[in-house]
Amino acid sequence: MTEVFQERVATLLEALPYIREFHGKTVVIKYGGAAMGEESLREGFATDVVLLKYVGLNPVIVHGGGPDITTYMERLGMEVRFHEGVRVSDPATVEVAKMVLLGKVNADIVNRLNRHGQPAVGLSGEDGALFDIRPHEQSAEVGFVGDIERVDVDVLNHIAEDYIPVVASAGADREGNSYNVNADTAAGKVAAALGAYKAIFLTDVSGWLEDPSEPDSRVSRATVDEVSAGLAEVGGGMRPKLEACVEAIRGNVGSAHIVDGRRPHSLLLELFTDAGIGTMVTG
Numbered sequence: 204m205t206e207v208f209q210e211r212v213a214t215l216l217e218a219l220p221y222i223r224e225f226h227g228k229t230v231v232i233k234y235g236g237a238a239m240g241e242e243s244l245r246e247g248f249a250t251d252v253v254l255l256k257y258v259g260l261n262p263v264i265v266h267g268g269g270p271d272i273t274t275y276m277e278r279l280g281m282e283v284r285f286h287e288g289v290r291v292s293d294p295a296t297v298e299v300a301k302m303v304l305l306g307k308v309n310a311d312i313v314n315r316l317n318r319h320g321q322p323a324v325g326l327s328g329e330d331g332a333l334f335d336i337r338p339h340e341q342s343a344e345v346g347f348v349g350d351i352e353r354v355d356v357d358v359l360n361h362i363a364e365d366y367i368p369v370v371a372s373a374g375a376d377r378e379g380n381s382y383n384v385n386a387d388t389a390a391g392k393v394a395a396a397l398g399a400y401k402a403i404f405l406t407d408v409s410g411w412l413e414d415p416s417e418p419d420s421r422v423s424r425a426t427v428d429e430v431s432a433g434l435a436e437v438g439g440g441m442r443p444k445l446e447a448c449v450e451a452i453r454g455n456v457g458s459a460h461i462v463d464g465r466r467p468h469s470l471l472l473e474l475f476t477d478a479g480i481g482t483m484v485t486g
């Protein structure tokens with residue numbers, strides 16, 4: 204019995220240097236995909252984020268809504284297409300994406316964080332003019348997908364004083380057109396604009412894989428230069444993620460991590476243990 208308690212104390216002590224290091228630091232967390240799929244993982248994510256706030260970190264959530272947007276589009280009989288990992292977005296798609304992202308996915312995250320004891324505030328790139336959007340360079344292929352030209356973090360800093368900001372990755376340009384924004388891209392930009400200490404991308408694989416068909420080929424550490432050099436060969440949803448890591452590090456974020464969101468409490472494992480999971484990108 205006492206051994207069990209000793210182990211628990213050891214776990215807390217293992218976390219202490221990390222808690223000290225991270226106190227007061229901003230961590231941008233890209234939430235999506237697998238970690239959003241299962242009820243137990245959604246609850247686990249919410250408890251983890253709430254714990255981060257309680258121990259003195261400043262968590263900022265940026266999320267997509269991939270699977271949910273697809274589900275609702277299919278329910279409405281709409282065609283779902285991707286081009287190089289980016290959702291092809293005609294005006295009707297953007298309309299549904301925005302409704303699902305804000306009305307469902309964002310609201311659900313906020314609700315859970317509230318329920319676990321740290322009040323959260325949901326917003327999109329349009330609130331407080333957070334994102335200034337211009338059309339994506341491939342807008343001919345992908346339609347109303349936006350690139351973020353500028354992030355005005357004022358609104359985030361205000362909210363983060365008392366609440367956990369939860370950002371849905373959508374926004375508008377100056378003419379008022381709405382755009383879908385890839386959530387990885389948004390998280391990278393937000394992390395850079397906030398000068399975050401870390402950016403963590405939760406996903407549905409163990410990290411950046413040298414060979415995507417080989418789950419054991421995870422790259423555990425890489426520099427921005429190594430990531431940039433390898434980028435041309437990376438496809439699918441991993442590409443915007445790695446690009447976002449590069450963007451974050453070039454914007455002076457301390458480190459960027461791609462972490463397996465299918466693993467319960469992967470956030471806490473990454474932040475507070477010596478486990479060293481996922482792929483870590485540094486300058």
Ligand code: ADP
Nearest residue numbers: 235236405406407408411412415438439440441
């Ligand atoms: P998320 O919801 O986390 O953004 P995505 O599907 O957009 O998920 O991106 C993760 C996916 O990227 C993986 O499931 C995998 O299919 C794909 N992928 C393509 N190339 C790689 C690679 N080299 N390493 C890891 N995953 C890759």
Ligand code: MG
Nearest residue numbers: 235269387440
């Ligand atoms: Mg993705």
